[in-house]
Amino acid sequence: MPDLRTFIIALSLITVSAVLGYALITYGLAPVANQDLVKLSRVYLGTVFNKSSVLWGASPEVVTSIIWDYRGLDTVYETTVFFVAVISALTLFRNVKITPSNTGRGVGMTVIVKTVSKIVFIAIPAVAVSITVHGHLTPGGGFQGGSTFSVASLLMISVFSLNLVVARGWSKEKLLSIRTLGLLSVGFVAFSTPLIASLLGLKGYLMQNLEKPWAPVGWPAEVSLASASSILVSGTLIVLNIAEFVAVSAGLSLIFITLSLPTNVLEEGGGVAR
Amino acid sequence: MKEFLWMYFYAVLFLTMLVAIYGIAVKPNMLKKIIMLSILSDAANVLAVVMGYRANASSPPVYPGYTFEVVDYPSKDAIVSFVNSAVDPIPQVLVVTAIVIGLAVLVFLSSILILIYRKYRTLDVRRLSSLIKEGGEWIE
Numbered sequence: 001m002p003d004l005r006t007f008i009i010a011l012s013l014i015t016v017s018a019v020l021g022y023a024l025i026t027y028g029l030a031p032v033a034n035q036d037l038v039k040l041s042r043v044y045l046g047t048v049f050n051k052s053s054v055l056w057g058a059s060p061e062v063v064t065s066i067i068w069d070y071r072g073l074d075t076v077y078e079t080t081v082f083f084v085a086v087i088s089a090l091t092l093f094r095n096v097k098i099t100p101s102n103t104g105r106g107v108g109m110t111v112i113v114k115t116v117s118k119i120v121f122i123a124i125p126a127v128a129v130s131i132t133v134h135g136h137l138t139p140g141g142g143f144q145g146g147s148t149f150s151v152a153s154l155l156m157i158s159v160f161s162l163n164l165v166v167a168r169g170w171s172k173e174k175l176l177s178i179r180t181l182g183l184l185s186v187g188f189v190a191f192s193t194p195l196i197a198s199l200l201g202l203k204g205y206l207m208q209n210l211e212k213p214w215a216p217v218g219w220p221a222e223v224s225l226a227s228a229s230s231i232l233v234s235g236t237l238i239v240l241n242i243a244e245f246v247a248v249s250a251g252l253s254l255i256f257i258t259l260s261l262p263t264n265v266l267e268e269g270g271g272v273a274r
Numbered sequence: 275m276k277e278f279l280w281m282y283f284y285a286v287l288f289l290t291m292l293v294a295i296y297g298i299a300v301k302p303n304m305l306k307k308i309i310m311l312s313i314l315s316d317a318a319n320v321l322a323v324v325m326g327y328r329a330n331a332s333s334p335p336v337y338p339g340y341t342f343e344v345v346d347y348p349s350k351d352a353i354v355s356f357v358n359s360a361v362d363p364i365p366q367v368l369v370v371t372a373i374v375i376g377l378a379v380l381v382f383l384s385s386i387l388i389l390i391y392r393k394y395r396t397l398d399v400r401r402l403s404s405l406i407k408e409g410g411e412w413i414e
Binding site: 009013014016017018020021022024025030031032033034035036037038040041042044045046049050051060061062063066067071074075078079081082084085086088089092093137138139143147222229230231232255258259263266 | 276277280281282283284285286288289292293296325327328329330334335336337338340341342343344347348353354356357360362363364366367370371374375377378379381382384385386388389392
């Protein structure tokens with residue numbers, strides 16, 4: 001039976017939100033089913049796949065284009081925030097040794113769950129790589145693919161036990177190196193254009209995607225292989241998506257392994273300073 | 275009628291956010307505080323997506339039907355009709371960024387939580403504050 005205090009709190013929350021919603025609509029502070037877009041959205045939508053435009057991004061996927069091309073620096077900072085968060089979470093567990101001998105007995109779940117999971121483990125990485133590689137063509141991208149891949153490692157930990165995952169060689173150092181490799185690739189792509197342009201004595205921008213009339217160094221929009229037709233790679237977008245996939249999948253797998261360590265391992269290793 | 279429906283949308287979203295803020299302030303368990311924090315950030319993301327709603331728009335912001343193989347780029351008319359029918363991409367971009375930042379914060383907070391529980395064997399802030407006032411009861 002809810003008492004009077006709970007009732008008053010619930011009533012006041014409902015009243016405040018109703019008043020806020022009413023005020024937003026009545027005084028025109030919030031949009032009500034816009035028919036038209038703001039000018040910036042029209043520019044993004046109209047120029048991104050328009051080859052005659054100077055601003056074109058060579059990608060039919062507008063969101064990925066904005067993330068890695070139009071607002072590329074913003075995404076680099078976002079990746080930096082994610083990197084710093086994972087590094088600080090690992091710093092809290094810096095004295096903990098992750099070895100096959102101290103990660104439990106490794107029994108896992110029943111045979112039924114294991115058999116079903118073996119089938120799923122083939123599907124999840126395939127879907128993750130598909131999301132990543134098609135990131136410039138269909139909704140998705142590096143971060144989405146990387147999170148999908150890390151679900152596979154989380155499932156492996158809970159179904160086959162942490163001990164098996166660690167014994168198969170998913171060590172802290174290895175995953176951290178893979179993650180750093182992905183981040184270094186992002187940095188390499190970001191600095192490649194201004195570096196080559198300055199060597200050639202031309203103008204170039206940080207995170208520049210395709211060539212511009214005033215900055216003629218850029219990544220190719222299409223790559224022609226041995227066959228007759230060429231392949232749409234959208235400049236830096238596919239490279240950055242794959243690099244982000246590598247970084248995010250390794251980083252999240254490492255975090256899941258660290259968070260699922262048994263309590264006695266954490267107590268042996270010590271974490272925070274005494 | 276349309277105004278009332280939108281008022282209802284915004285009011286429900288604000289109610290979700292207020293309940294989350296109430297939970298962060300009142301619940302003594304730190305795990306529940308973190309769950310409420312993730313509900314708050316999700317409600318904020320839904321608010322951004324609702325604000326990007328476009329009436330009579332029928333397609334996501336993706337030019338339809340393109341694969342790796344380049345056939346030809348869309349014509350001027352195709353681009354104009356796409357701009358007139360696609361939803362606003364900017365809120366979607368903001369939400370993708372916000373989800374990543376929210377995940378980073380969540381990861382960091384949960385590792386701090388594990389360490390706090392390991393040291394004090396409790397996540398109740400009232401018990402934690404009394405333990406710290408007593409000079410820190412370390413459980414080894």
